[in-house]
Amino acid sequence: MSEPIEFYFDFSSPYSYLASELIDDLAAKYGRQVKWRPMLLGAAFQKTGSPLLVNVPLKGEYSMRDFSRSARYYGVPFKFPPKFPMATLSAARAYYWLHEQDCRKAREFARAVFRAYWVDGRDISDAGIVLDIAASLGIDRNALSEGIATPAVKERLRAETDGAIAKGMFGAPYIIADGEPFWGADRLPQIEKWLATGGF
Numbered sequence: 001m002s003e004p005i006e007f008y009f010d011f012s013s014p015y016s017y018l019a020s021e022l023i024d025d026l027a028a029k030y031g032r033q034v035k036w037r038p039m040l041l042g043a044a045f046q047k048t049g050s051p052l053l054v055n056v057p058l059k060g061e062y063s064m065r066d067f068s069r070s071a072r073y074y075g076v077p078f079k080f081p082p083k084f085p086m087a088t089l090s091a092a093r094a095y096y097w098l099h100e101q102d103c104r105k106a107r108e109f110a111r112a113v114f115r116a117y118w119v120d121g122r123d124i125s126d127a128g129i130v131l132d133i134a135a136s137l138g139i140d141r142n143a144l145s146e147g148i149a150t151p152a153v154k155e156r157l158r159a160e161t162d163g164a165i166a167k168g169m170f171g172a173p174y175i176i177a178d179g180e181p182f183w184g185a186d187r188l189p190q191i192e193k194w195l196a197t198g199g200f
Helices: 014-020 023-029 041-048 059-074 089-101 103-118 127-135 141-147 151-166 185-197
Strands: 005-009 034-038 174-177 180-183
Touching: 005 014, 005 023, 014 059, 014 103, 014 185, 023 034, 023 185, 034 089, 034 103, 034 151, 041 151, 059 185, 089 103, 089 127, 089 141, 089 151, 103 127, 127 141, 174 185, 180 185
Parallel strands: 005 034
Antiparallel strands: 005 174, 174 180
């Protein structure tokens, strides 16, 4: 089997959320698996000096329109949250702790965090809310609370963030298939063609 597709994302990225709803099914269609790898997008923005998209004159107004239009195009539920952007440190650390315990449960948790923010508008920067989301999935709240505070999990997130940037990530989602990088949910059709043809 070919190497898994790498899916780098930040929970606070609207296009990452859209991709998260589609990437696994797309990969499975071609017998591929996906490695979900949350990171902290702010670190990439610091590296590139890029401003937050919604704060850029003209471009920001367009992007707000495009978020909703893209969600409608893909048939994904979406409601722009009252607070944006959002710190995702606790959610990303929780994902990596869970991943060490149960990969499937970690992915279920990631999807739930995305939907909590991009559909329900919940404050996922609040560690308590992140733990509530996990508990609703049957995850031990106390164990997770202790887990995300460990030096090993903190270091894992730092390493994943640094690794993503080292691979060229400058925005989210950043998807790598067979060594070929694709930026943005709007590149999913190109990724599908890549998987269908073995590259182009």
